[in-house]
Amino acid sequence: MSAPTFRIAVLISGSGSNLQAIMDATRTGEIAGEIVLVLSNRPGAAGLTRARQAGIPAEVIDHQPFDTRAAYDQALGQRLAALEPDLIVLAGFMRILTDPLVRTFSGQMINIHPSLLPAYRGLHTHERAIAAGETQHGCSVHYVIPELDAGPVIAQAAIPLTPNDTPATLQARVQAMEHQLYPQVVSWIADGRVALHNDQVWLDGQPLTHPPRITAETEH
Numbered sequence: 152m153s154a155p156t157f158r159i160a161v162l163i164s165g166s167g168s169n170l171q172a173i174m175d176a177t178r179t180g181e182i183a184g185e186i187v188l189v190l191s192n193r194p195g196a197a198g199l200t201r202a203r204q205a206g207i208p209a210e211v212i213d214h215q216p217f218d219t220r221a222a223y224d225q226a227l228g229q230r231l232a233a234l235e236p237d238l239i240v241l242a243g244f245m246r247i248l249t250d251p252l253v254r255t256f257s258g259q260m261i262n263i264h265p266s267l268l269p270a271y272r273g274l275h276t277h278e279r280a281i282a283a284g285e286t287q288h289g290c291s292v293h294y295v296i297p298e299l300d301a302g303p304v305i306a307q308a309a310i311p312l313t314p315n316d317t318p319a320t321l322q323a324r325v326q327a328m329e330h331q332l333y334p335q336v337v338s339w340i341a342d343g344r345v346a347l348h349n350d351q352v353w354l355d356g357q358p359l360t361h362p363p364r365i366t367a368e369t370e371h
């Protein structure tokens with residue numbers, strides 16, 4: 152009997168370039184799993200088209216008709232629970248999730264954030280890294296916990312920040328790294344190499360003291 156398929160749900164709000172990288176990696180087999188649903192809170196998200204073109208089910212649960220964040224998250228949670236996903240991947244899903252939803256999927260939900268966490272949680276990370284005169288910047292994949300961008304980090308990718316960088320150049324270079332890092336982390340989880348135990352990330356049977364880093368040598 153073959154092993155059951157590792158079921159991945161991807162939540163998006165926009166372009167879906169990270170979704171694309173993950174779709175590509177499932178197609179090539181780099182990720183041993185299947186994207187069972189792409190879900191957007193915005194009807195116009197370009198990532199929905201990417202999914203449909205690849206033959207992946209894509210749905211919208213528009214947040215606008217919902218009166219409260221709690222009501223929206225309840226609807227979202229019900230849809231996700233019905234899917235029985237092994238992993239929920241937030242890929243540019245631009246909503247803050249409520250505690251009950253996050254707790255329901257504790258250890259099963261990951262996010263990518265454009266900074267070297269714990270530095271620069273929240274928005275405008277590239278602008279803030281430049282303004283602070285950082286020499287390094289990057290992105291992090293972390294488990295989602297109720298506190299925003301504060302969950303245990305699984306892995307990071309770092310790039311040097313040069314004096315010529317603008318928020319736009321930096322965003323492009325960080326995103327190129329995101330497209331390497333995110334599929335890699337999803338593949339580790341699908342392979343059973345990464346898990347969350349008592350708020351601690353474990354990789355290959357060891358508690359992680361420092362999240363592994365992809366560095367700029369592989370930047371392209």
Ligand code: GRF
Nearest residue numbers: 166167168169243263264265
């Ligand atoms: C990414 O840059 C990610 O860091 C942030 O949202 C962006 C999503 O981009 N969380 P895309 O929709 O994957 O192109």
